[in-house]
Amino acid sequence: MMIWKAWSKEIFEEAAEQLKLILLMLVSDLNSCSMDAQFQPGAQEAYTLEEIERNFLPVKVTVEERPDIELLLSPGYYPSTLLLSPEGRILCVVQPQEKDLYEVLFQARRQYINEGTKAGVPVGMPAYPVQEAFSWGMNEIQTVIGALMRSCEQELQRIATPLSEQKTIGFEGKMLLFVTQAALILRDEHLTSLAGQYMEHMAAVLWDPHNNGFFASIQGETPLPIKKLSHQLEAMEALVSFAQQDETSSRRAIEALLQAIEGNFSKDEGLYSTYSSTTTMYTADNMHLLRCLLLARDKELLPAGLEANISLFAARLEQTVADDGSVAVLPFASARAPVPLLSTQVACARAFFACYRYNKETRFLQKGLRALGYAISHLMLSLGGVLMAKDQSDRLPLLRPLDANMEFVLACLEAAELTEASMYRECARNVLAMFRQNYSGFGNQKYTYGTGLLALVVAENLLEAGES
Known part of the structure; x- marks a missing residue:
């Protein structure tokens, strides 16, 4: 299970070997999902980590740092992935049948740029009323x-x-x-x-x-x-x-x-x-x-x-x-x-x-x-x-x-x-x-x-x- 929060060079540098492997797999997925049909495959250049960081600024990568969020919000599908803004607001949820990963990231970035810190929906639950004394019968x-x-x-x-x-x-x-x-x-x-x-x-x-x-x-x-x-x-x-x-x-x-x-x-x-x-x-x-x-x-x-x-x-x-x-x-x-x-x-x-x-x-x-x-x-x-x-x-x-x-x-x-x-x-x-x-x-x-x-x-x- 992965939760993407924001791309950050510091996170890349501090990541464990497991996270680095996942990032490389992600780059590979991006490259395979973002081919432009009007060009021949050989005429298109692959993305690098630096290009992804520059183009998808609002998204950071963390792996199982907050499994409580995953356990709470995952609809039961694996690997259901949350795209979160740097403020911790949900930009979208990617289901496993999602084919165009590039487009999902692009739209999340566009939404964040257009709407700023209020983009997406806050991670939260129904309002919690103040506890009151109550005797169950x-x-x-x-x-x-x-x-x-x-x-x-x-x-x-x-x-x-x-x-x-x-x-x-x-x-x-x-x-x-x-x-x-x-x-x-x-x-x-x-x-x-x-x-x-x-x-x-x-x-x-x-x-x-x-x-x-x-x-x-x-x-x-x-x-x-x-x-x-x-x-x-x-x-x-x-x-x-x-x-x-x-x-x-x-x-x-x-x-x-x-x-x-x-x-x-x-x-x-x-x-x-x-x-x-x-x-x-x-x-x-x-x-x-x-x-x-x-x-x-x-x-x-x-x-x-x-x-x-x-x-x-x-x-x-x-x-x-x-x-x-x-x-x-x-x-x-x-x-x-x-x-x-x-x-x-x-x-x-x-x-x-x-x-x-x-x-x-x-x-x-x-x-x-x-x-x-x-x-x-x-x-x-x-x-x-x-x-x-x-x-x-x-x-x-x-x-x-x-x-x-x-x-x-x-x-x-x-x-x-x-x-x-x-x-x-x-x-x-x-x-x-x-x-x-x-x-x-x-x-x-x-x-x-x-x-x-x-x-x-x-x-x-x-x-x-x-x-x-």
């Missing part, structure tokens, strides 16, 4: 769940209509997880049916019949040949929940997903790549995989022979956790690794809590609590919500993405259950209250808000309290 939660369910039904109707050339369908794992969790926790037959329908449509439209696994998206009848590890894992979590209704089908589907992960994603020292088309690995995805394996094992849905690998996998991921609880975003990163991210911290906490429940080894509980404690100490705001990253950048805003905040809520509720410490539950309640008014403004991340509320229902026995 089952009636308030059911109101939110009902609104999200109506949204799910509308999305299912859209997916079920015939495909057209313009129609694009993406894998919506967050919605699928929410529906299956709601069906399980609320014991609602309509929700169970809705979850089954959605899973069937996803399998019919996005499942790869040859190599297995879910494609990231499909446009018309053409799938984008990219798969995300997180999509496979969200589907696996949903299948574990759905096994209560159809254990045989869930078992077969989980086995197929595990085979797809092994066959589609690069592997290094036991860890898997984030996309099927790259070797880049994020710690958070592998922590998620560890937790999914343990979830499947708890329900006796794990294929024979895989349980023996869990301890080795967990031991490898332990190496990414520092003494202060910070977790490496990139497991094989150099000393110039990015700052810790909320999504990585909470993925680690939840994975190691699952390890502790599995083998009762207290070191996993302690490491999970340290990872969560780092997020509470360094990333949580007194005004409410949790930052994605604590970064000193003055050009890009500090972000509080909803999905990572809801993973934080789930981690806090799990920590409260394991330690009986009220502090964690209070943190979870505060974050849920923070997003009460604006959760619907986060696109499809809004379904994670429903998942967070459902976890609160279970943690505080609100369903039984409402029935009594």
Whole structure:
């Protein structure tokens, strides 16, 4: 994943060998994409780095310096690339099917020259209201769940209509997880049916019949040949929940997903790549995989022979956790690794809590609590919500993405259950209250808000309290 911010000679000089190679590849791409049809190929001169710097002044190159921006704004395609102005405003997003890279850069430069520092759109999220004291009851939660369910039904109707050339369908794992969790926790037959329908449509439209696994998206009848590890894992979590209704089908589907992960994603020292088309690995995805394996094992849905690998996998991921609880975003990163991210911290906490429940080894509980404690100490705001990253950048805003905040809520509720410490539950309640008014403004991340509320229902026995 690359984020282009601005061309700068200083950045060229300071770049690591990996960045220099990427820059050379970029120059090669520019040369191959910018041939003028009125001239013969041999009569055209190739660009040099200096010419690119001079002609595309507003664009700097950085690689994975701010993966929080990539994780937040990437629509799920690899390699979705942001063109940012020097002020950190988005000039455009380049999708992988983009053919004319020269034209994209040229238009970004023209827009920046014409509009100045206000060109593009600011990197930001919906407005964050000031946190207010709020006590959740089952009636308030059911109101939110009902609104999200109506949204799910509308999305299912859209997916079920015939495909057209313009129609694009993406894998919506967050919605699928929410529906299956709601069906399980609320014991609602309509929700169970809705979850089954959605899973069937996803399998019919996005499942790869040859190599297995879910494609990231499909446009018309053409799938984008990219798969995300997180999509496979969200589907696996949903299948574990759905096994209560159809254990045989869930078992077969989980086995197929595990085979797809092994066959589609690069592997290094036991860890898997984030996309099927790259070797880049994020710690958070592998922590998620560890937790999914343990979830499947708890329900006796794990294929024979895989349980023996869990301890080795967990031991490898332990190496990414520092003494202060910070977790490496990139497991094989150099000393110039990015700052810790909320999504990585909470993925680690939840994975190691699952390890502790599995083998009762207290070191996993302690490491999970340290990872969560780092997020509470360094990333949580007194005004409410949790930052994605604590970064000193003055050009890009500090972000509080909803999905990572809801993973934080789930981690806090799990920590409260394991330690009986009220502090964690209070943190979870505060974050849920923070997003009460604006959760619907986060696109499809809004379904994670429903998942967070459902976890609160279970943690505080609100369903039984409402029935009594």
